[in-house]
Amino acid sequence: MSSTFPRRFLTLLAQRLLLAGVILLAWWWGAQHLPSFVLPGPDKVTQALFALWNSETFGRDVVATCRRVLLGFGIATVVGTLLGLALGASRALARFFEPLLAVFNTVSSAIWAIFAIIWFGISDATTVFVVFMTAMPLILTSVWQGAQTVEPQYVDLARSFRMSRAQVLRKIYGPSILPHFFSGARLAFGFGWRVSLVAETIGSSDGIGYRLRQAADLVQTDQVFAWTVLLVALMLVIEGGLLKPAERWLFRWKSASKGSRSVAPSSTPASSPSPSPVPSSQG
Amino acid sequence: MSALVRDEAPALEARGIGKRYGRLDVLAGIDLAVYPGEVLALVGPSGCGKSSLLNILSGLLPPDAGTLAIAGVPAKSFRHWERIAYMFQEDRLLPWRSVRDNVAFGLEATQANGAERLRRASEALRKVGLEAVADAWPHELSGGMRSRVALARSLAVQPSVLLMDEPFSKLDPQTRSQMHSELLRLQRGSGATVVFVTHDMEEAVVLADRIVRLAPNPGRIVEVVDLTGLTRPRVPVDPAVTEQIRLLRMRG
Numbered sequence: 001m002s003s004t005f006p007r008r009f010l011t012l013l014a015q016r017l018l019l020a021g022v023i024l025l026a027w028w029w030g031a032q033h034l035p036s037f038v039l040p041g042p043d044k045v046t047q048a049l050f051a052l053w054n055s056e057t058f059g060r061d062v063v064a065t066c067r068r069v070l071l072g073f074g075i076a077t078v079v080g081t082l083l084g085l086a087l088g089a090s091r092a093l094a095r096f097f098e099p100l101l102a103v104f105n106t107v108s109s110a111i112w113a114i115f116a117i118i119w120f121g122i123s124d125a126t127t128v129f130v131v132f133m134t135a136m137p138l139i140l141t142s143v144w145q146g147a148q149t150v151e152p153q154y155v156d157l158a159r160s161f162r163m164s165r166a167q168v169l170r171k172i173y174g175p176s177i178l179p180h181f182f183s184g185a186r187l188a189f190g191f192g193w194r195v196s197l198v199a200e201t202i203g204s205s206d207g208i209g210y211r212l213r214q215a216a217d218l219v220q221t222d223q224v225f226a227w228t229v230l231l232v233a234l235m236l237v238i239e240g241g242l243l244k245p246a247e248r249w250l251f252r253w254k255s256a257s258k259g260s261r262s263v264a265p266s267s268t269p270a271s272s273p274s275p276s277p278v279p280s281s282q283g
Numbered sequence: 284m285s286a287l288v289r290d291e292a293p294a295l296e297a298r299g300i301g302k303r304y305g306r307l308d309v310l311a312g313i314d315l316a317v318y319p320g321e322v323l324a325l326v327g328p329s330g331c332g333k334s335s336l337l338n339i340l341s342g343l344l345p346p347d348a349g350t351l352a353i354a355g356v357p358a359k360s361f362r363h364w365e366r367i368a369y370m371f372q373e374d375r376l377l378p379w380r381s382v383r384d385n386v387a388f389g390l391e392a393t394q395a396n397g398a399e400r401l402r403r404a405s406e407a408l409r410k411v412g413l414e415a416v417a418d419a420w421p422h423e424l425s426g427g428m429r430s431r432v433a434l435a436r437s438l439a440v441q442p443s444v445l446l447m448d449e450p451f452s453k454l455d456p457q458t459r460s461q462m463h464s465e466l467l468r469l470q471r472g473s474g475a476t477v478v479f480v481t482h483d484m485e486e487a488v489v490l491a492d493r494i495v496r497l498a499p500n501p502g503r504i505v506e507v508v509d510l511t512g513l514t515r516p517r518v519p520v521d522p523a524v525t526e527q528i529r530l531l532r533m534r535g
Contacts, residue, residue, distance in 0.1 A: 161440070162392050
């Protein structure tokens with residue numbers, strides 16, 4: 001057992017390095033045969049990256065975009081969770097509002113961006129609004145679905161100990177919904193992050209999206225590439241450094257580990273970790 | 284076991300209890316007293332309302348008629364419901380909590396602080412012999428161990444009354460009889476009153492001081508069998524025990 005793990009890891013590492021090498025090579029080869037405003041080579045992009053890193057607006061732009069995304073996502077989390085819980089608690093309420101959810105899910109983020117320009121003009125509110133409108137229905141849907149999977153037997157158990165409604169909500173509903181919320185919120189954050197750039201290209205005067213459009217207008221393709229590389233790296237860091245470890249810790253009870261205890265097929269209906277089906281009409 | 288104290292107030296006393304679901308009379312005119320330290324079995328065919336009666340005794344299900352008193356106090360003014368524990372047919376261990384946190388679950392509804400909860404949960408786990416798996420997750424345990432954890436969770440709140448709805452019916456026969464002796468041992472130690480529902484006459488005879496037999500349409504008590512004369516420990520192969528089981532099965 002002990003020797004297979006590092007070997008598997010090394011194989012994987014080698015594969016990843018190979019893939020990166022192939023892509024870099026193809027990129028470099030393509031750049032040789034195309035004008036640099038279409039496809040700048042790795043060397044030019046690296047230079048642009050350093051220039052960007054050292055420019056005085058860089059930190060401000062990244063902070064501005066992050067602030068808008070986090071604000072929109074934060075409001076969406078609060079509102080989506082509360083509405084999802086409300087719909088999960090009342091069947092009548094859910095039936096009444098269900099069509100509205102379908103509408104929210106089919107309206108493209110680009111349309112929200114245009115509305116936002118009309119309503120809020122060039123301001124932070126525009127981007128925050130677009131992120132909110134994109135992320136909120138996703139979080140609402142996943143919390144609502146999670147609330148429907150709460151095991152009534154566990155609620156009865158809490159009631160048998162005379163727990164208050166607030167305690168039932170915190171100790172039974174919370175942990176039951178959390179896996180659904182987590183997968184929904186992760187999706188919502190990804191979408192929100194991407195649409196924030198779209199919103200910023202038309203509705204703000206700073207931030208990453210604004211710089212991207214500026215670079216495009218000036219045909220600074222190497223800058224566009226540099227931003228892209230930065231964004232991908234940032235997302236990988238958030239995913240691997242924050243979300244994955246958080247998920248592994250939060251849902252550690254799902255994986256059998258900790259030595260070899262007697263393992264019996266459990267009869268309890270443990271809620272499945274599968275991500276809830278989410279409408280896929282974002283753009 | 285004939286030393287039951289019958290002159291103090293009953294641990295649970297039901298008078299004229301009735302319950303209807305729609306037009307169906309589930310229970311009618313139930314008079315029942317359970318004495319402190321007694322182990323009482325509710326048996327009867329399905330539909331006789333024995334589970335409903337248990338739920339009414341727990342205070343979780345309000346009756347449509349009649350009154351309930353706990354240790355002489357009317358249910359309306361009774362304030363110590365946390366001293367009445369309920370054990371379900373399924374173990375209902377919360378999969379996201381470790382074994383220890385599952386046992387401490389019931390204590391979180393009480394005034395006990397974190398350290399106190401931990402201490403009492405560990406003590407309850409020790410009583411059922413599972414302190415070694417305190418940090419395991421429920422899905423890592425066997426059915427019998429899960430059942431013991433559920434029992435520990437009920438005992439951790441130090442109940443004066445323990446109500447059980449066919450708690451061991453999903454276990455294999457060998458594990459079930461282990462749980463029976465475990466339960467009786469713990470009951471003797473704590474002096475708790477136990478009321479349990481079962482459809483298994485053997486389980487009823489092995490555990491109970493008295494067996495209350497119910498009949499359906501409407502749910503009512505047809506017979507109370509006093510087993511305090513039957514010596515303990517009772518094993519199902521003992522002729523006296525077998526005879527009692529046979530008699531009950533004939534009538535049931």
